[in-house]
Amino acid sequence: MHVLGHLTVEEFLRDYWQKKPVLIRQAIPGFEPLLAADELAGLSLEDDIESRLIIEEGKTGAWEVKKGPFTESDYRALPENKWTLLVQAVDQWVPEAAELLEHFRFIPSWRIDDLMISYATDGGSVGPHWDQYDVFLLQAEGQREWRVGQMCSEKSSILEGPSVKILADFTENERWVLEPGDMLYLPPGLSHWGISQGECMTYSIGFRAPSTAELLERAIDTALPTLTEDNRYSDASLSLQHSPGEITDDAAARLKSLLVDALSDPALLQATLGQLMTEAKYEEQAPTFDTSEQGWAETVSALQEAEQWTRHPQARFAYSINDTGAAFYCQGEIVNLPASAGKSLEVLCDEASYDSQSLIEAFDDSHLKTLLTSLVFCDLIVPV
Ligand code: SIN
Ligand code: CO
Numbered sequence: 001m002h003v004l005g006h007l008t009v010e011e012f013l014r015d016y017w018q019k020k021p022v023l024i025r026q027a028i029p030g031f032e033p034l035l036a037a038d039e040l041a042g043l044s045l046e047d048d049i050e051s052r053l054i055i056e057e058g059k060t061g062a063w064e065v066k067k068g069p070f071t072e073s074d075y076r077a078l079p080e081n082k083w084t085l086l087v088q089a090v091d092q093w094v095p096e097a098a099e100l101l102e103h104f105r106f107i108p109s110w111r112i113d114d115l116m117i118s119y120a121t122d123g124g125s126v127g128p129h130w131d132q133y134d135v136f137l138l139q140a141e142g143q144r145e146w147r148v149g150q151m152c153s154e155k156s157s158i159l160e161g162p163s164v165k166i167l168a169d170f171t172e173n174e175r176w177v178l179e180p181g182d183m184l185y186l187p188p189g190l191s192h193w194g195i196s197q198g199e200c201m202t203y204s205i206g207f208r209a210p211s212t213a214e215l216l217e218r219a220i221d222t223a224l225p226t227l228t229e230d231n232r233y234s235d236a237s238l239s240l241q242h243s244p245g246e247i248t249d250d251a252a253a254r255l256k257s258l259l260v261d262a263l264s265d266p267a268l269l270q271a272t273l274g275q276l277m278t279e280a281k282y283e284e285q286a287p288t289f290d291t292s293e294q295g296w297a298e299t300v301s302a303l304q305e306a307e308q309w310t311r312h313p314q315a316r317f318a319y320s321i322n323d324t325g326a327a328f329y330c331q332g333e334i335v336n337l338p339a340s341a342g343k344s345l346e347v348l349c350d351e352a353s354y355d356s357q358s359l360i361e362a363f364d365d366s367h368l369k370t371l372l373t374s375l376v377f378c379d380l381i382v383p384v
Contacts, residue, residue: 001103003027003136003183009106017107018134018187021148023176027183033140033201034096037119040201041075043087044068048285050088054126054164057082063127063162081121084196089114089281092313102352104136104205109349110277110318110329113208120144120196128170128193130156134207136185139178142200146184147175149191156191167191178202210276219272223262233258267327270320274329278316286314289333291370292377299373303356306383310353315380319345328371330380337367344368348375353384 004012005024016022044051051068057079058064066074068087091097097115104112113133117140118126130152137146150171157168170191177197178184186192188209194202210218235254263269280286303309311317318329321342328335328345337345344362347354363372375381 001028003103004106005183012185013106016185016187020187021174021190022185023178024183024185026181027138028181031138031140031181033180034094034100035090035117037141037199037201040087040090040117040119041070041085043090043093044070044085045072048282049093050282052086053078053083054086055079055083056123056125056127061161063159063164063166065162065164082123082125084118084120084124084126086116086118086126088116090117091115092281095313098313099352100203101205105350107207108318110273110316111207111209113206114281116204116206118202118204120200120202122196122198124196124200125194126164127162127166128191129165129167130189130191131186131206132188133209134186134188136183136205137178137194138183138203138205139180140201140203141180143177143179143197144194144200144202145175145177145197147172147193147195148186149173149193151189152191153189208277210273214276215272218276219263219268222268222271222275226265226268227262231258231262266322267320267324270322271327271329271334274318274320274327275332275334278318278329279332280314280316282314286331287312287379289331289380290374290378292374294373294377296369296373299369299376300360302376303360303372307356308353308384309356309359309381310384312380312382317349317380319349321345330375335371337371341365341368354381 003024005027007016007022007024012022043049045068047069049068051070053066053068053070053074055064055066055078056062091101091114097117101112101115128147128149147170149167150173152167159166159168170193172193176184233255235251237250237254241248316331319342320327320329321339325339326337326341326345328337328341328348344365347359347362359372363369
């Protein structure tokens with residue numbers, strides 16, 4: 001399904017992605033909500049599910065935030081209106097929500113974070129704010145007015161008091177009322193404010209983008225084991241300097257090229273992204289990747305118990321190929337494989353589901369057999 005309405009994927013990527021907002025009327029014509037408001041509230045009662053309530057005129061002040069899990073009495077204590085329930089990672093609990101995310105694979109799947117669903121009463125809003133991440137806001141039920149304003153950064157002032165970040169200043173540039181099936185794309189940093197008109201439900205398709213600090217830490221961790229005492233600062237191009245105590249621009253330039261060299265191997269950089277971007281959203285709940293002791297015969301018979309298999313809802317897969325070989329990434333781990341594994345890894349990472357017989361045939365190679373066995377016995381792929 002194409003969800004970009006009047007835009008082609010190429011136009012969207014060229015003109016809007018990470019650049020400016022765009023409203024797509026009837027991105028999904030006739031869209032039917034995937035779950036009712038009381039089912040969403042039901043999820044927020046569960047221990048393992050991350051949820052929040054934001055109450056504009058709360059008992060403790062403006063923009064009160066409560067964290068789930070909630071109880072029925074939390075709901076009875078809410079005011080008549082102007083509150084919002086937000087439930088994170090619904091795709092991990094509702095298969096139809098995971099299917100909805102499949103339509104956003106025109107962006108690399110390892111950039112997709114989760115599907116958050118909000119339910120708001122009349123006038124409900126989480127206030128004017130900005131996010132670090134791209135988001136598609138799909139109107140699922142009822143109407144919501146969205147206002148977009150100025151670009152923001154960590155320097156933008158926020159209200160003191162509320163534990164949720166509310167902008168102290170919001171300069172509106174545009175506003176639209178979204179109907180069910182309409183979708184608004186917002187780039188990171190753009191301030192926005194969505195106010196419910198009557199009761200409404202909004203689905204946020206959110207993305208992940210690691211910070212430079214996280215990437216640097218991971219890249220260094222990956223590079224360190226490859227370095228020896230022979231890798232060292234050197235200055236064969238040294239010339240006489242006026243002040244011997246000065247650390248010159250030339251010295252800084254030598255260090256820069258040493259650091260760039262240490263981190264420039266494409267396989268190392270792919271592994272940095274691959275490991276970071278496949279970390280589970282909730283590590284304590286998600287299956288972990290481990291090498292299984294089971295044999296291939298056990299794997300084949302386990303796979304044959306179901307015709308169709310799919311990724312575990314909390315599993316995150318990605319792969320890379322370069323001159324030195326291929327690598328598979330899962331739950332923050334890396335498995336190095338020969339380049340010939342590329343086609344099988346593509347199936348594993350890109351297909352929404354797999355036919356067990358095709359999987360057995362595609363993984364008929366000693367390295368790949370070990371990988372598939374681990375995926376089956378660690379519950380990283382599961383019967384549909
Ligand atoms: C909402 O659905 O109310 C909030 C989504 C957002 O502004 O990021
Ligand atoms: Co937001």
